[in-house]
Amino acid sequence: MKTTPVKGANDYLPAQARVRDFLQEKILETYRAAGFERIYTPIIEDIENLDKSDGGENLALIFKIMKRGDKLEKALAEGGELCDMGLRYDLTLPLTRYYANNRASLMSPFKVIQTDRVYRAERPQKGRLREFVQCDIDIIGSESRTAELELILTTAKALRAVGLDSFKVKINDRRLLRSLLLSLGFAEDSLDGVCIALDKLDKIGPEGVAAEMLGRGCPEAAVNELSALLAEGAGLDAVKARADGEAVSDLEFIMKSVAEIGGVELEFDLSLVRGQGYYTGTVFEVVSSEFRGAIAGGGRYDKLIGKFTGEDVPAVGFSIGFERIAAILAERGAAAAGRPRLAVVYDERDFVKANAYAEERRADYDVTLIERPKKLGKLLGRLEEQGFASFYVIGWEETEPKTLGE
Amino acid sequence: MKTTPVKGANDYLPAQARVRDFLQEKILETYRAAGFERIYTPIIEDIENLDKSDGGENLALIFKIMKRGDKLEKALAEGGELCDMGLRYDLTLPLTRYYANNRASLMSPFKVIQTDRVYRAERPQKGRLREFVQCDIDIIGSESRTAELELILTTAKALRAVGLDSFKVKINDRRLLRSLLLSLGFAEDSLDGVCIALDKLDKIGPEGVAAEMLGRGCPEAAVNELSALLAEGAGLDAVKARADGEAVSDLEFIMKSVAEIGGVELEFDLSLVRGQGYYTGTVFEVVSSEFRGAIAGGGRYDKLIGKFTGEDVPAVGFSIGFERIAAILAERGAAAAGRPRLAVVYDERDFVKANAYAEERRADYDVTLIERPKKLGKLLGRLEEQGFASFYVIGWEETEPKTLGE
Secondary structure (H helix, E strand, O other): OOOOOOOOOOOEOHHHHHHHHHHHHHHHHHHHHOOOEEOEOOOEEEHHHHHOOOOHHHHHHOOEEEOOHHHHHHHHHHOOOOEEEEEOOOOHHHHHHHHHHHHHHOOOOEEEEEEEEEEOOOOHHHOOOOEEEEEEEEEEOOOOOHHHHHHHHHHHHHHHHOOOOOEEEEEEEHHHHHHHHHHHOOOHHHHHHHHHHHOOHHHHHHHHHHHHHHHOOOOHHHHHHHHHHHHOOOOHHHHHHHOOHHHHHHHHHHHHHHHHHOOOOEEEOOOOOOOOOOOOOEEEEEEEOOEEEEEEEEEEOOOOOHHHHOOOOOEEEEEEOHHHHHHHHHHOOOOOOOOOEEEEEEOHHHHHHHHHHHHHHOOOOEEEEEEOOOOHHHHHHHHHHOOOOEEEEOOOOOOOOEEOOO | OOOOOOOOOOOEOHHHHHHHHHHHHHHHHHHHHOOOEEOEOOOEEEHHHHHOOOOHHHHHHOOEEEOOHHHHHHHHHHOOOOEEEEEOOOOHHHHHHHHHHHHHHOOOOEEEEEEEEEEOOOOHHHOOOOEEEEEEEEEEOOOOOHHHHHHHHHHHHHHHHOOOOOEEEEEEEHHHHHHHHHHHOOOHHHHHHHHHHHOOHHHHHHHHHHHHHHHOOOOHHHHHHHHHHHHOOOOHHHHHHHOOHHHHHHHHHHHHHHHHHOOOOEEEOOOOOOOOOOOOOEEEEEEEOOEEEEEEEEEEOOOOOHHHHOOOOOEEEEEEOHHHHHHHHHHOOOOOOOOOEEEEEEOHHHHHHHHHHHHHHOOOOEEEEEEOOOOHHHHHHHHHHOOOOEEEEOOOOOOOOEEOOO
């Protein structure tokens, strides 16, 4: 039998699990304090729901679950669909289904936390995970720009709570971007392509973006003007006269409020697009000079829930890159979270005594009982290696635990 | 698109999720204080590992994941295996694989917590869940009966921590059972069948068990003698002379120590078998007069890890029926866990003020910001319904939140 986990999935050692639990607990605490409520949805979804969703390139990465019994026999015999369910590739699709299914019982607006596993059949050789945790907050049922404000403030607070400080939040708006591109002279039917090109700015640079847009047949004047705006890092003031008024007003309200509250660096970024097809308004991302790429991202998706309910419901979400941050904390050698650990060493006949001693100490320590091995020194070395703070041997005259390494 | 979750899987509403999080957190707290460490393993396992495991009837209930891309094409063309992975049906198989994969980095004995989702393709019409949470502690690498003692004491403590009181722990030993059955005159090759019959005692009663054993061709004298022992609820003293000495000594040590420590009712039960094929020694179960069936169960499985490593490693585990207990707590209308919730109601222009007020109150409440709707009374009704403790409207002269319902 194979002892390694399946490709792209990890076994987490106790110390790693402690960092992950610490990270999740801190984020949850912050989210809950801000009035968000946790829910759980199944990891398995109906295959049609997944296939019909706006998942972009994730649709090609769905792990599919085979039908069973008679249904599988029938499908094999008749050449029908072999699978009936799949593993979710994100938490947004299940959330929209959940909202459609349960909206009568939910608070409105619904402020929701999800932190849970998702699955993508990525090529493992790229070092990408196939099983990983996402950590999202969403506000469903509010078209107010205060929803964006809450998400930005709360996400920033969660990142600070886990020890990240030097980051800034970038913001843009799909409505602003599209209206500006139109006014620069890009054709309506080229906008998706232009956005795809823009989204690659980090990877291919401004010249690459310009070349790609020209290659797509965009007018040179428009491309040049857009390139100039990107090159100067145009702020909201530089573009607002040529863009959708409502988007500009929303962005101004959000940026002004965040500035007034203080403590969070929020910056307009014309080049910010975000990949997902379902965003309809604001989009945002958290970046840090310490690490490449985004550590959180989100945006408004006002048309997704309507796919289930037939009636659009405004929604906006912000997702923290849980795996990314877990890796950063691990690199930093994050202090082992949790209470100090004490090992109580005993001989079998002293179990009851050892148990009583352990009980007393559990007010201050997580206490492990360990039967005394032949070589106490070797055990003590192992305890130190494993991060135990102290040990005590039943039968000693003194009653206080000894600090390891002393 | 379908709005309901897939069959046998649940959407959990915020109040249900709170109960589940409370339950898990209390159990984890107890386990950690007792020196157990949490790990994570993937939900997906190699299909061969699952198929070759000692999972008994669970092997027929594995959700299988289809191969992808070229490998799927090839399998379809050549009639090969269509799937390469599956969803785990329990946490024990992944744990043994994990131990084999990571043992060099782990503490020995390894005291481990797993609380996570498992999957079984049960028939949904039976009301059984296909996605559910198991909550296990295991001790790997100790052949000492103190491992059983720790599991029993810690599991009992976890059950009390979540508010269950009137339960008792039943214990038996596979070695004792087999040796006793042999000495009563049952044939060696009938023992598995006899145990399967015994395991049905709750469902088919003592006459049913006797009839089934006779039907399997067991000697009448042996069946009668066993039936008499079961009818009188024979204690350990009544059978010890005819059973495996080591098993008797282990049980006596465990029962004597638990009695000495006090607070846990532990009872020998000759009829206790437990279904799994992999148990090799002690087996235990927690039952309560308040509910039918077991609320926790476990036992020793000294031969399972050897399937991966080629070398047997002693192991014993105890699993709490998480879904069972979540249902019990829900029936009891478990008090909403977590901090009291406060709603701060504001007009958009007052967002910054509302945010500042909320920040101050977050020391005592989980605080939700809510834009003032047209009908304040309707909102207050909704808040009460959703379990909010208090509310406050920005602009009020007094500064204290108002308790809802006053």
